[in-house]
Structures are given as C-alpha cells and as structure tokens.
Amino acid sequence: MKETQEIKSMFDKIVSRYDFLNRLLSFWQDILWRKKMATEAVNKETQLVLDLAVGTGDSAKELLKKGAKVIGVDISFEMLRIARGKIQNDFTPVSASAYELPFRDKIFDAVTCAFGIRNMHETEVALREIHRVIKDNGKIIILEFSLPSGFVRKPYLFYLKKIVPSIASLFSVKTAYEYLGSSIEGFYKPEDFTELLQNCGFKNIKTHSLSFGVVYLYVGEKI
Template identity: 35%
Template structure:
C-alpha cells in the first residue's frame, strides 16, 4: 500500500486512483463487514434499510447495486423481491459476497463509470458508501442516469460531515484518530482506514452533489440525514418521458 495518503487523496489521474482504490479494497476484504459494523456502532445496518423508506416499490423490478462490496445492500434488494445486479470492480469483494451468500442475483465486475448495460435498463440504482471513492463523479452520474429507465431512481447512502458544529468537531476527531486506530488494529491496514477517513472530510458537500445530480438530468433530489447527520440518504429520479 502507498504511504502518501495526501497524494492519493489529491491524485487527479482517474486511472491511477482507481488502481489504488481497487488494491486498497481488495486488501481489507477479510475484515470489511466486521469493521463496517464496529466503526458505525451498527448503524450502517439501519441506514441501508432506511433507504427503502424513500424509494418506490421494487418487487419484481430489475435493480442494480453499484459498488456493492460484499453484498449487504444487494441482499436487502433481493429479499424485497427484485432482480438484482451487483456491480463492483473488486473481485475480492464480489467473491466474499458470493461466499457469504449475499450476492444471490448477478454479480458483475466492472467500473462504475462505464457500466456494461443497455440504456434504460433499471428501475433503481443504489450505491452505499461508494460514491466518495469514485474518482470521476461526473462520468458516474452520467452513466447511472443512462442505465436507469425513465422514472427510475438513484439512491445514494454516504458518510458526510455533520452540519452541527459540536457534533462536527467530535466527528472530525473520531475520523482522524479513532477510525484509523480501530480499523488498523482489526484489519492490520491502518493506512487504508486513514485514507477512507480522509475521503469523508474531503468529499464534495451535499449542495455541490445536488447541483451535479441536477446538471446531468436528475429531478426531485431529496436528502434524508441519518444519525446526527454523520450519514445521509440521497434519492433522485430520472424524469418520465
């Protein structure tokens, strides 16, 4: 793993950054699920379920879970009766998802910016804790818009910076000190968790993301803050023809 975290955060070369991120996620697969639950105090499980309080019914629909990881969100989609495509560029993540029986639909290894699907294919696209790790968000938004059917929805779950100043200070300390420490002890990959913490602090703010989504055609962009504002669910829609 590279040791210059600041360089990787500021790296403007998408292909170089994708390679770094793929290797990083491949390296943390054995403890990925455990750390997601430990570091979020179990709230990540609730956040994923909360997505469906704000989306249309998906039973019988074809949906895609982008940056699916080991498949926790894909499994929820499957259990709701949808036909699920689970996409990630980390083969190690996909293999773990298959092994734990979470990816029960169609796992696909591909780049989230260039998805190998026909236009207007999906009723819902989800992405949990993935968008801030995509080097070219513009390309991602354009491509997910392309593959969604008219009236289809994009649902994003992401960790964000809380707007409350006091909570924000506590959160900043937790990200800078505790998350890399705990993540490093459990996974043996402290640098990976330093990087992941910094991506939260350097990711575009919610108003910028809303502007980008609207720029590429999404309508009805709505934000639903979770647990003191440390995470948010964003739901938006591709307009009907």
C-alpha cells in the same frame, strides 16, 4: 485509470475485515442506513436494481429482502467473491467500473450506491453512466458519508481522524481507514452533491440526513 487500480487493490486487501469493521466503527448503524436505502429504492413495481459498488453484498441483501432482483457491480473481485458467497438467489455479481457500465441504456428500475460514490473521483462520469442505465421515471438512491455540522462536528472529526485509524491499525488496515477520513472530508457537501445530481439529469432530489448528518441519503428521479 491508475487511481481506480489503487482503490481496487485497497478494497481487495481489506475484504476480510470489512464487514466486521463496518459494524464496529458505525456502532451497528450501517445496518439501519442500508435498510433505509432499500426501503427508498424498492416498491411494488421495482423489478431490477443495479447496486453499484456492491462490495461484500450487504446493501444488495437488503434490496433482495424487499423483493427486487439485483445486479451488483464492483471493481474489486475479492469484494464480489464475498458477496457471491453470501447471496445465492436473484443476485448477479458483475466485475466492472462505474465509469463504463456494461449494460444497455434504460434497463434498471433503480440504481443504488452505498458508500461507493465517494471513491469514484470522476464523480460526474459515474453519475452520467448511472443516468444512462436507469429507465425513464426510475430512481437513483445514494447513501454516503458526510461531515455533520453543529456540536457533533468536532467530536466526529476526532473520532474519524484519530480513533478510527487507531482501531483499524489493530487489524492492520490503518492506511485504508485513514483514507476513509480524508475521502469523507474531500467529498461534496450535501447541497453541492444535490446540485451535481441535478446537473447530471436527475430531478425531484430529496435528501435525508441520518445519524446527526454523519450519513446522507439522496433520492432522485430520472424524468
């Protein structure tokens, strides 16, 4: 798929600045968001988690700290290479697309995806694949940006569309961070994404608004 190739090469190119810009542009909040995702994903019974769109492995690291074994899937080799360098034990990086996961049905206790689903334009295809590989009673946990409402919306849009690309241009990655803004604007509203999760077979969906609604955490079950 052409679109997936473009996304892949964009992430391959920004990999060396990715972690630093995540920290800087989120004012270090991204660390807390991923911790919250891991807390929702892993409990005493959780053994194997698929971290989809694992990127440079920061989300996988939080899952490992909670005691799960993690398989990390990504389409970007460069991202996976950094993740492998950071994490040695209980972590298996796999190069694959969310649209065609190379796993049998019902093998994961949970599937997590931090800031990845927005890049999967065939969102429903990806969610149905996720549903297929989760065990019965297993969990889906998705962390994704959103546009806040109320008084935060206007200043946030200014930050996202003007300040973020300007900072990114200092590191020669302006285009990728312009894409960040437009992809957040183009992504589902929380209530629409919740409905899509339900349509794809997930139940008992809980949504958590984080940092004034800049980020949402979606937790659902496969029943």
